[in-house]
Amino acid sequence: MVAAEIPDIVVGRLPLYLRALTQMASEGKLITSSQELGSRLGISPAQIRKDLSQFGEFGKQGTGYNIGFLAEQLRSILHVDQVWDVALVGVGDLGRAVAHYAGFLERGFRISALYDNDPAKIGTRIADLVIQDSAELVTDLRRRGISVTMLAVPATEAQAIADRLVEAGVKFILCYAPTSVRVPETVRVQYIDPVVHLQRMTYYRR
């Protein structure tokens, strides 16, 4: 496996393949093809074959892909054959919705710590987690060895919190705040900003 050389855009499609394969498995399917996957995902079969071939030989010409096997391989490649503890920072409307979302665990992630700086929220519970004071963020994340976080704070607070996440040794930040944060190159950030997605579409207005 020559992981270092694979373009991030290819890496970005692997979770989509895994998601589609998992759905197929839940429908009772055992075998699929790049055609069928491509039709589900709106990605060309040639692209899918090319992407997957960078990681190994997962299918045979003419017989297709074994869904369970390929899904297992992708889980291993994406390192979600383990469950990652995730800390969520910021429990406003959005953070609360994310904390309630039931779809993380079966896909490799478990929200296991919540932080906020609002005294009215600190000490209250969401599901079985107590919201902790974000003042404890650095020591607490370090102690627990948590390396994945979701950031659902206002844009104005995002950089200050990101700095503390970096200080705490966090390696992966999913940022819901509508802003960009500066982190060292050893830390990865992905962004979710619905307006960015909407604008990327309205560009194509005819």
Add this chain to the structure above:
Amino acid sequence: MVAAEIPDIVVGRLPLYLRALTQMASEGKLITSSQELGSRLGISPAQIRKDLSQFGEFGKQGTGYNIGFLAEQLRSILHVDQVWDVALVGVGDLGRAVAHYAGFLERGFRISALYDNDPAKIGTRIADLVIQDSAELVTDLRRRGISVTMLAVPATEAQAIADRLVEAGVKFILCYAPTSVRVPETVRVQYIDPVVHLQRMTYYRR
């Protein structure tokens, strides 16, 4: 302007440029450079200059970009120099958080219709909007000429709703459901699935 030839990945960066410029303007800045923008965004200055040059001459060598002018141009290019009415389908935890989010209007979008199929929710209000029965979706969206929608329904319901959005003439769908939907080529879909973003990062575990 040769819009048709510009790669979607370039288009996808324009909203980030616009967001950063808007932040700079709110900080009272008037002029910026590709270096400063790049440092905020984690994108190389050369990439930024190349992206922007595809749409026109926005800066002069050595004097940088006029923030207000460039932001205005980008708003026009992205067609958010108007406000788009947006319908939100699915008002669960996540849909509710999205409906409450105050950041849409100043960036070109206004949530102006809410739909759900839960009788307990239909007729109730979020902010100043009454949740409508999704059974009315097609006729209602058509009548109001709404072409932008956000889909925050469970994965199992997403395709059926997407089919009705297409029937209603919707052109842009932001899908929060963790699944892919099939739509005609004339309809654009963008996806927000936090697990896809998380997995794209954990791939890089060392």
